[in-house]
Amino acid sequence: ExxxxxxxxxxxxxxxxxxxxxxxxxxxxxxxxxxxxxxxxxxxxxxxxxxxxxxxxxxxxxxxxxxxxxxxxxxxxxxxxxxxxxxxxxxxxxxxxxxxxxxxxxxxxxxxxxxxxxxxxxxxxxxxxxxxxxxxxxxxxxxxxxxxxxxxxxxxxxxxxxxxxxxxxxxxxxxxxxxxxxxxxxxxxxxxxxxxxATTLGKRVRVETPDGVVEGEAVAVEFPGGLVVDTGDERVTVSAGDCDHLR
Ligand code: BTX
Known part of the structure; x- marks a missing residue:
């Protein structure tokens, strides 16, 4: 067509x-x-x-x-x-x-x-x-x-x-x-x-970033686009990476 x-x-x-x-x-x-x-x-x-x-x-x-x-x-x-x-x-x-x-x-x-x-x-x-x-x-x-x-x-x-x-x-x-x-x-x-x-917020995620793997609960997204992950110990903001939703 x-x-x-x-x-x-x-x-x-x-x-x-x-x-x-x-x-x-x-x-x-x-x-x-x-x-x-x-x-x-x-x-x-x-x-x-x-x-x-x-x-x-x-x-x-x-x-x-x-x-x-x-x-x-x-x-x-x-x-x-x-x-x-x-x-x-x-x-x-x-x-x-x-x-x-x-x-x-x-x-x-x-x-x-x-x-x-x-x-x-x-x-x-x-x-x-x-x-x-x-x-x-x-x-x-x-x-x-x-x-x-x-x-x-x-x-x-x-x-x-x-x-x-x-x-x-x-x-x-x-x-x-x-x-x-x-x-x-x-x-x-x-x-x-x-x-x-967002389907990511509230889920457990595993994010492969250029600086290593971050795993935890995705709790927020911040300008200009970072994902805030609560690892249980701390809140980490990741700005780039591959994200998997875990069960
Ligand atoms: P990404 O790295 O997140 O996803 C790439 C992966 O997605 C591939 O490894 C493959 O598993 C899967 N995949 C490949 N083709 C498709 C498809 N058509 N639909 C669903 N899954 C697919 C995502 O990268 C960024 C893609 C940008 C594409 C645009 S098209 C216009 C522009 N020109 C160009 O060459 N790239 C961008």
């Missing part, structure tokens, strides 16, 4: 039927001096997740990267990841898919303890500590894709699989971009809404 995007976004939108990775393309555009651009693709042949993992991106998804140059310290970049996950979860909810957020960046559909992955977000940045030069927020939504075409070990799902019908990708993408634009400028609302959608 070809998509006539014609987005009415506050950005320039560059559309590709097929591209290795919209994040990689946005990085090239950033290096060439571009300011605000959205790169959007129907299919990615070399989609990337965090830590250089593969992100499976068959035709029918919404694979996009938003390049912008906010005047913020690099340490605030996680706030944009958080805004993106809230935007994606709300856009999914608006089309009828009851999405939740697993810290820090997974948007998933949960039922009976089963967590099915719907969206992945990869934020990249460059600049000086006190001022990012550019930020790229990559959002991958399994929109109209068959979960059987995605890696089974990730327990993936898609909007079309949850709904039983394809979504209008133009409308969905337009809304996703609008919500992201709104929420990235309004971190208080983003954090409050994150808390509302």
């Amino acid at each position: 070809a998509v006539e995007y014609g987005l009415d976004a506050p950005f320039e939108v560059e559309y590709h039927d097929s591209i290795p990775s919209t994040n990689a393309r946005a990085r090239d555009l950033a290096a060439a001096g571009a300011e605000d651009v959205v790169v959007l693709a129907d299919e990615q042949t070399g989609g990337r997740g965090r830590l250089d993992r593969e992100w499976s991106s068959p035709s029918g998804g919404v694979w996009l990267s938003i390049l912008f140059r906010p005047d913020v310290p690099m340490a605030q970049a996680p706030a944009f990841t958080l805004a993106a996950s809230v935007a994606a979860a709300r856009a999914a909810r608006e089309v009828g898919v009851d999405a939740g957020i697993k810290w820090p960046n997974d948007v998933l559909v949960e039922s009976d303890g089963d967590e099915r992955k719907l969206v992945g977000i990869l934020t990249e940045m460059e600049g000086e500590a006190d001022r990012a030069s550019w930020i790229i927020v990559g959002i991958g939504v399994n929109a109209n894709v068959d979960p059987e075409d995605l890696p089974a070990e990730a327990n993936p799902t898609s909007l079309s699989a949850e709904l039983g019908d394809p979504v209008d990708r133009r409308v969905f993408t337009q809304r996703l971009l609008e919500l992201f634009e709104e929420l990235r400028r309004d971190p208080e609302t983003a954090v409050a809404e994150w808390r509302e959608y």
Whole structure:
């Protein structure tokens, strides 16, 4: 199904039927001096997740990267990841898919303890500590894709699989971009809404951070996106890592 995007976004939108990775393309555009651009693709042949993992991106998804140059310290970049996950979860909810957020960046559909992955977000940045030069927020939504075409070990799902019908990708993408634009400028609302959608809070978690493993109860999320874990001895705020929900 070809998509006539014609987005009415506050950005320039560059559309590709097929591209290795919209994040990689946005990085090239950033290096060439571009300011605000959205790169959007129907299919990615070399989609990337965090830590250089593969992100499976068959035709029918919404694979996009938003390049912008906010005047913020690099340490605030996680706030944009958080805004993106809230935007994606709300856009999914608006089309009828009851999405939740697993810290820090997974948007998933949960039922009976089963967590099915719907969206992945990869934020990249460059600049000086006190001022990012550019930020790229990559959002991958399994929109109209068959979960059987995605890696089974990730327990993936898609909007079309949850709904039983394809979504209008133009409308969905337009809304996703609008919500992201709104929420990235309004971190208080983003954090409050994150808390509302969070499936992580109140759960026992095991977080693998770059500095080691933290295990305990997830008790809060703090601006710009840290997770507060009560280990029993102390409260630790982790700002990045892979999080597992424990039973
Ligand atoms: P992540 O590191 O949290 O998740 C990557 C893991 O998710 C993979 O190792 C695999 O197990 C699983 N996985 C791979 N593809 C899918 C999929 N389609 N659905 C569900 N699970 C999957 C998440 O990284 C960040 C992903 C960002 C993707 C966007 S798409 C647009 C932009 N361009 C690009 O190359 N990446 C971003």
